[in-house]
Amino acid sequence: MSFTHPEDLFTETTDSPSAARPKILIVDDDQSLREFLEILLAKEGYSVCSAPSGQMALRLMDRENVSLVVSDVRMPGIDGMTLLKEIKAKHADVPVILITAFASLDTAMAAMKEGAWDYLTKPFRIEEIREVVEKALETRPKAQSFIRDTADKIYKLDNMLTKSPVMLKIFQLIPRIASSPSSVLISGESGTGKELAARAIHNLGVRKDKPFVVINCGGIPENLLESELFGHSRGAFTGADRKKQGLFAIADQGTIFLDEIGELPMTLQVKLLRVVQQKSFTSLGDTKEIKVDVRILAATNRDLEKEVIAGRFREDLYYRLNVIQIRMPPLRERPEDIPLMVQYFLDKYSKEQNKAVQGISSFAMEALQKYSFPGNVRELENIIERSVALATSNLLLPESLSLAEFKQQKTAESSPFSYEPCLGPEGLDLEQFLSHIEKTLLKKALERTNGVKTEAAGILGLNFRSFRYRLSKYAL
Numbered sequence: 001m002s003f004t005h006p007e008d009l010f011t012e013t014t015d016s017p018s019a020a021r022p023k024i025l026i027v028d029d030d031q032s033l034r035e036f037l038e039i040l041l042a043k044e045g046y047s048v049c050s051a052p053s054g055q056m057a058l059r060l061m062d063r064e065n066v067s068l069v070v071s072d073v074r075m076p077g078i079d080g081m082t083l084l085k086e087i088k089a090k091h092a093d094v095p096v097i098l099i100t101a102f103a104s105l106d107t108a109m110a111a112m113k114e115g116a117w118d119y120l121t122k123p124f125r126i127e128e129i130r131e132v133v134e135k136a137l138e139t140r141p142k143a144q145s146f147i148r149d150t151a152d153k154i155y156k157l158d159n160m161l162t163k164s165p166v167m168l169k170i171f172q173l174i175p176r177i178a179s180s181p182s183s184v185l186i187s188g189e190s191g192t193g194k195e196l197a198a199r200a201i202h203n204l205g206v207r208k209d210k211p212f213v214v215i216n217c218g219g220i221p222e223n224l225l226e227s228e229l230f231g232h233s234r235g236a237f238t239g240a241d242r243k244k245q246g247l248f249a250i251a252d253q254g255t256i257f258l259d260e261i262g263e264l265p266m267t268l269q270v271k272l273l274r275v276v277q278q279k280s281f282t283s284l285g286d287t288k289e290i291k292v293d294v295r296i297l298a299a300t301n302r303d304l305e306k307e308v309i310a311g312r313f314r315e316d317l318y319y320r321l322n323v324i325q326i327r328m329p330p331l332r333e334r335p336e337d338i339p340l341m342v343q344y345f346l347d348k349y350s351k352e353q354n355k356a357v358q359g360i361s362s363f364a365m366e367a368l369q370k371y372s373f374p375g376n377v378r379e380l381e382n383i384i385e386r387s388v389a390l391a392t393s394n395l396l397l398p399e400s401l402s403l404a405e406f407k408q409q410k411t412a413e414s415s416p417f418s419y420e421p422c423l424g425p426e427g428l429d430l431e432q433f434l435s436h437i438e439k440t441l442l443k444k445a446l447e448r449t450n451g452v453k454t455e456a457a458g459i460l461g462l463n464f465r466s467f468r469y470r471l472s473k474y475a476l
């Protein structure tokens with residue numbers, strides 16, 4: 001297995017040939033509307049092309065460097081929704097704006113879910129289309145910056161990496177979420193990258209230069225949590241010997257990330273609901289309303305809907321927070337990310353710990369790919385960090401991973417060290433005996449790695465030089 005360091009792959013592209021004059025493709029079976037849009041957008045200075053059907057549009061996109069598609073939803077043959085799916089599959093970075101005759105929320109939601117950039121209802125105002133087009137093109141370079149074609153596609157967004165199409169969908173969603181003011185609920189098992197996603201939403205939005213405040217609602221005792229979030233005045237309770245600013249006030253103009261929102265006590269849920277609805281709160285021991293402008297992102301590893309049904313979480317708050325939802329897929333749903341993350345963390349920790357670990361033996365990789373990762377990326381990261389610390393050669397070996405499941409496999413097999421040589425009645429020639437064992441194991445290691453010496457050395461816990469020395473000693 002060979003990897004390029006991910007950093008090398010992700011230089012941003014600014015040399016797009018269409019950067020100066022983006023080309024917009026208009027798709028509509030209605031000729032008059034098509035022409036109307038062509039004239040309107042050409043007047044705005046865009047280069048414009050058009051197609052009367054979805055089929056023609058797709059053919060055109062294979063030939064032309066299209067920056068944006070504006071398409072009608074209802075068309076004979078390939079309709080707008082199908083066209084959208086095809087474009088997302090083949091030209092993932094091209095934003096699509098859909099136009100429909102009916103203000104149907106269902107279609108709008110379905111379109112957004114499939115990755116439409118935006119959605120316009122006929123009749124639309126000229127100003128409206130102008131604005132939406134401008135916004136889509138303006139945000140394009142940002143949304144595009146994570147896409148970088150390599151032989152082995154790796155996608156990057158903010159501090160997140162992936163190779164998985166499932167995660168790619170989320171990567172495509174985040175820049176658009178970032179440019180909206182709505183609350184977001186990020187769900188997912190522990191260690192799936194919920195906080196990274198929250199940071200990406202903040203970093204890619206207009207609030208990026210303002211504070212990003214994190215609070216773990218499950219990590220603070222209930223009686224302290226309120227003053228932590230909303231602050232308190234002097235003398236608000238015994239021990240409050242001075243006024244304290246709460247995190248909502250600190251996060252003003254910025255973003256607050258409420259981690260483990262499911263742990264928020266009922267009393268504070270009421271107070272939070274007020275912040276969400278009225279953008280104001282009072283601090284403990286005070287009656288003065290404090291106005292804030294804070295974007296709220298929340299995360300949970302529980303099924304919040306179940307918590308609502310069980311009466312532990314307020315339904316109204318749930319709907320307010322859940323305006324946009326992201327579900328971070330667990331690592332077992334994106335196995336293609338395991339080798340990528342392994343190499344990424346290997347590079348990170350060998351640099352950090354000043355070690356020359358460069359790779360991982362194919363056996364160790366196999367063990368990782370079979371492992372279920374209940375703790376997801378965070379667990380994988382911990383495993384690699386620990387293995388790098390323990391590594392004695394430039395390859396990570398199965399032994400140093402210390403996976404719970406792998407250990408079980410190992411003990412089921414017989415360990416080479418459980419073999420007990422017998423001395424025999426006449427004794428033995430120790431040198432000769434050890435040479436024999438050494439030679440046999442060198443050969444076996446080479447067989448197992450198909451002659452790849454660095455890897456064979458790794459399996460035997462030897463560095464390459466000492467492995468090579470032994471090979472020459474036995475003329476292998």
Ligand SMILES: Nc1ncnc2c1ncn2[C@@H]1O[C@H](COP(=O)(O)OP(=O)(O)OP(=O)(O)O)[C@@H](O)[C@H]1O
Nearest residue numbers: 159160161189190191192193194195196301377378
């Ligand atoms: N896509 C990714 N690319 C790079 N690193 C990642 C990715 N996803 C997660 N990580 C790493 O995994 C670790 C866990 O991520 P994060 O803290 O965002 O997860 P979480 O879902 O908030 O976890 P928890 O539920 O335990 O709080 C972090 O150290 C992060 O660097």
Ligand SMILES: [Mg+2]
Nearest residue numbers: 191194195259
């Ligand atoms: Mg977290």
